[in-house]
Amino acid sequence: MNLKRTFKLIVVLLLLFLVFLGWGAHFYTDWLWFQSLGFQRVFLTIFISGWGMCLATAAIIFLVLFINLLLTRNTIIQAAASRPVNEGDVITISQPSWSKYARSGAITLLAALVSLIPAVLAGMALSDRWIIFQQFFHSTPFNIQDPVFNRDVSFYVFQLPLYQFVYRLLTGTLLLSILAVAGIYILAGGAQRNFSTILQNRTTRYHLSGLLAAFFLLRAWGYRLDQYHLLYSERGIVYGPGYTDIHANLLAYKILFVIALLAATVMILNVFLSRFRLVLFTLGAWLTASLILSGIYPVAVQKFIVVPTEREKEKPYIEQSIKFTRLAYNLNKVEKKTFPAGRRLTAQDVQDNRDTIENIRLWDYRPLQQTYSQLQEMRPYYELKNIDIDRYTIDGRYRQVMVAARELNQDQLPPQAKLWVNQHMEYTHGYGIAMSTVNEVTREGLPQFLVKDIPPTTHTDLKINRPQIYFGETTNNYVVVNTKSPEFDYPKGDENAWNTYEGEKGVHIGSPSRRILFALSFKDYRLLLAGGITSNSQVLYYRNIRDRVPKLMPFLTYDSDPYIVVASGKLYWIWDAYTTTDMFPYAEPYNHKLNYIRNAVKVVIDAYDGSVNFYLADQEDPIIQTYSKIFPGVFQPLSAMPAELKKHIRYPEDYFMIQARKYAVYHMEDYRVFYNKEDKWDIPTEIIEDKEKPMEAYYTITRLPGEREPEYIQIMPFVPQNKKNMVAWLAGRSDGENYGRLLVYEFPKQELVYGPMQIEARINQDTTISQQISLWDQRGSRVFRGNLLVIPVKDALLYVKPLYLQAEQSKMPELRRVIVVHGDRVVMEPSLAEALPKIFGANGEIPRTSEGEQQQNTTDNNQSVAQLASEASRLYDEAMERLKTGDWAGYGQSLKQLKSILDDLKSKAK
Known part of the structure; x- marks a missing residue:
């Protein structure tokens, strides 16, 4: 029996040792990872703070529970003692069955165990x-005072x-x-079969009275804290305290604060008075006062005093709610301007704003995602996961582009290639990007690429000298680099190109001890058996940037869309980070999660070596100033x-x-106006x-x-509540000194400006367009209606909507039509260049400015016979293609x- 118990004990101890060893290995590899990135001070701060919090919390819970349980020890021992019991004419000696365990040492040990369990779990x-x-001890003032308690907002936030905790x-x-x-x-x-004896016991009376006194003292403090929480009240017509909160609930908390102190005093006096009924009366009085003051009285004030007026x-x-909500979301800095309604553009206006017209985005990211996948993934294991939108100065022109990173998705490797060596030492990285202009289309309705293929090729001045992507949005597993075996770089015909990682941000894994620790941390024994690892080998882990960055800075909130950038020949990820809180007084929450937000940080991640840098985009934000004190030197x-x-x-999407x-x-x-919601707007x-x-x-x-100059902005139109016309549009600016500024352009309220759904209705009501869409949908293809863009040009609006055609058996949507609406004109043409002259006349065309741009259908009198013949041949091919797809309207247009x-040609021949 003893041998069996000894064996079980050994097994338990071994399991505990393995668990501790695994935890220790994970801790050490995390330390090495933070150290490799230069964030070891961040690691220590988080580690010491977290464990300090855990131990302090556990210690408080343990001590309070343990001391109180120890105070009952004598009562338990007395209850376990033998005592005479009168059973009729017979007096017997009775003793509880558990009395043999009621020893001072055993009770103390049991009390310690009972106290330790909730303490550890809670800690x-x-x-x-x-x-x-950390925020409490490094708080930064907001220099904004609340109007009720006259405290700085930092009190509520930090x-x-x-x-409250x-x-x-x-x-x-x-x-x-x-x-x-x-x-x-x-x-x-x-x-003991005598409850009154226990209750009259001095120790019991002291103990329970003391605990109840402590409870009421704590509750009194709670009422003081509840007063501050009135600034987050949701009971009124606005967020924050209303009339009833200030004149009824606040008064109730002040009275209840006094009552709780009096109740605590009564509990202390009961130690000497020994009046159990007095305790019950006090509890009843407190509960009754709470019900009346916190429940009945505020309801009466609201109904009979507030509601009538x-x-x-x-x-x-x-x-106050309007003021503080605007402060919390930085809306107090929005610049208001007026925008005229009903203005019409001329052909000359179009020519004067070519930089705007040439950057109208015709490609919707949703269908373009499929097209990119078909054209540029090259191999099953490559994935162009997200389409980002950015702008570059290319060959001297400021252009808006669509761009996607070609990452390696090992889940798509062929089954026979899913070997451990392949997944962790050979297939280590993605390669390059695909980039196309937002408005150019090939003759086949496909995007016009500026950067494409593997290795990246371009006819522009864009250069990518380091196309390897070791860190991205789909790279989830660890890899070992700088081994004896080269890494797969990219496919090259019937062979492959190979590469060796040259970065220094990995963790060296050459020593046997580190291999053991990493094997334990990653729970992968094969790391111990792998050949080819040398003293120069490095392990790269936490490679998904959505894991990598929050692990460094877990207290920031991150935008939903990190985006890839080409800069100085290298690839980087830029990711917007926000400081948020739900404790900004009076400010209405967003999605019940936050009621204050600032785009305080820009995070830059090197896609090749994984280095991470945090840059301060809003140095005036008190929350980021506090984080800068907690983590000195981290934010640049x-x-x-x-x-x-x-x-x-750029102005970040989620923030905007x-x-x-x-x-x-x-x-x-x-x-x-706010009370009646007379002018509430909606997102269209x-x-x-x-x-x-x-x-x-x-x-x-x-x-x-x-x-004077074109700039990169983000736009959102507004429509009135329950209506479809447009009343304003908001612009977030991204370039140069204007970065971070918000502008709102409001239309005259007495004039009609078409909103997006009104434009959609006009498109649907156009017989030519609706017939064409119906025809396509009936012939084995599907029409995808893209984003409707409202483009401000000069002092007027241009509405543009692309249409994509996708065959049922194909996953490659093609841009086949562009709908343009301006004034009372609605036109649909194969390209924007063909649509604009239909509205503004021949001078409204877009001159050809780059190779691959779709040729215009209006001809110049000075064109050569050869050029005209070439154009005639193109139009004939186009007409035949439209005939095959049943596009009769397009067929007739091409013939025309x-x-x-x-x-x-005939006139030139003469």
């Missing part, structure tokens, strides 16, 4: 709350969370102690970002959409594919009214254009 669960302690921790621990102690005394009384009663609170000024990268920072949704309501600054909808969906913000290059060319 581990709450260890990730370390940031609130200090109140810690007070400590209060909840102590209250929970104390209630657990009261329940445990009361249960023990009740059981002890049951064992609600708007005027709530006036100051509505104004934006001026330290390389100039080539700085050209690609949050601001747009909030501004749709909080542009109303007059309390009367549009038809995507064949469904109505909320419109997404979109980037474009345009020259804003009054500006062909006749015009033949007439020109």
Whole structure:
């Protein structure tokens, strides 16, 4: 029997040793990873803070529980003692069956174990709350005071969370102690068959009275904290305190604070008075006062005082909610301008704004994703996961482009190639990018690539000297580089090209001890058996940037779309990061998650070596200033970002959409208008594919009214609530000194400006367009309706919507039509270059400016016979292609254009 127990003990100890060893190996490899990136101080701060939080929390819970349980020890021993029991005429000596365990040492050990279990569990669960302690001790003032308690906002953001945490921790621990102690005394009384004896016991009376006194003292503190939480009230017509909160609930908390102190005093006096009824009366009085003051009284005030004159009663609170919400989302810095309604462009306006027209995005990222996959993935194991939108100066021209990183997805390797060596030592990285212009289309309706193929080729001045992508959005596994075996670089005909990693941001794994530790950490024994690892070998892990960056800075909130950038011949990821909180007073939350946000940080990740840099995009933000104090030297000024990268920072998508949704309501600054929601705006909808969906913000290059140069901006139109016409549009600026500025252009309220769904309706009502779409959908193909773009040109609006055609058996959508709407004209043509002259006349055409751009269908009188003949041949081929697809309208149009060319040839022949 002893041998069996010894064996079980050995097994348990061995398992515990392996668990600890695995944890220790993971800890050490994480330390090496942070060290390789130069973030070892961040690692130590997070580690010490997390464990400090865990130990402090566990210690508080353990001590409170253990001390209270120890105080019951004598009562338990007395309850276990032998005592005479009168059973009729017979007196017997009775002793509980568990009395043999009721020894002082055993009780102490049991109390320690019972206290330790919840302490450890709670400490581990709450260890990730370390940031609130660090924020408390490194807080930065906002220099904004709340109007109720006149405290700086930093109190609510950095200090109140810690007070609330400590209060909840102590209250929970104390209630657990009261329940445990009361249960023990009740059981002890049951064992002695005399509850009154236990309750009259001095130790019991002192103990329970002391615990209840401590509870009421804590509750009094809780009422003080509850007063501050009124600034986050959701009971009124606006977020934050209303009339009832200030004149009823606040008064209730102040009275209840006094009552709780009085109750604590009564509990202390009960130690000497020994009046159990007094305790019950005090508890009843407290509960009754809570019900009346916190429940009945506020309801009465709201119903009989506020409701009859609600708007005027709530006036100051509505104004404060508007003010603080605008501050929280940085809407107070939005610049307002007017935009004329009903203006018409001329052909000359189109020519004068060629930089805008040539950058209208005809490619929707959704169908383009499929097209990119078909044309540029090259091999099954390559994946162009996301299409990003950016701008570059290419051959001297400022152009908007679509770009995607060609990453390696090992899940797509052939089954026979999914060997450990292949997945961890040979297939280690993706290769290059694909880039196309946003508005150019080949004759086949496919994108016109600026950068394509493997190795990357381009006819522009863009250069990519380091195309390997070791770190990206799909690279999830670890790899070992600099081994004796070269790494697969890219396919090259019937052979492969090979490469060796030249970076220094990996962790060296050459020594046997490190291989053992990494094998334990990764839970992969094959790392120990792998050949080819040398003293120069490095292991690259946490390669997915969505894991890599948050592991370094877990307290930041990250944008949903990191994007790839070409700069100085290398590939980088730029990722926007936000500082957020849900504790900004008076500010209405967004999605119940946050009520303050700033785009405070730009994160740059080298796609080749994985190095990470954090740049401050908003140095005025108090939260990022606090983080800078916690982690000194981590955040660099934006001026330290390389100039080539700085050209690609942009107004981030998620931040812009949050601001747009909030501004749709909080542009109303007059309390009367806000109360009635007279001028509430909405995000418009549009038809995507064949469904109505909320419109997404979109980037474009345009020259804003009054500006001399075109710039990269993000746009979101607004429509009135429950209506479809457009009332304004919001612009987020991205270039140069204007970066981060928000502009809103409002239309005159008395004039009609078509909104996106009204334009969609006009498109649907056009018989030519609707017939063409119906015809395509009936002949083994599917029409995909892309984004509707509202493009500001000079002082007017141009609406552009692309149409894509995809055969049922194909996964490669082709851009086949462009719909342009301006004024009372709706036209659909094969290209934007053909659509504009239909609206603005021949002078509205876009001159051919780059190789591969689609030729215009209007001809110049000075064209040569050879050029005309070539154009005639092209139009004939186009007409035949349209005939095959059943595009009768397009077929007739091509014949008409062909006749015009033949007439020109005839005139030249004369």
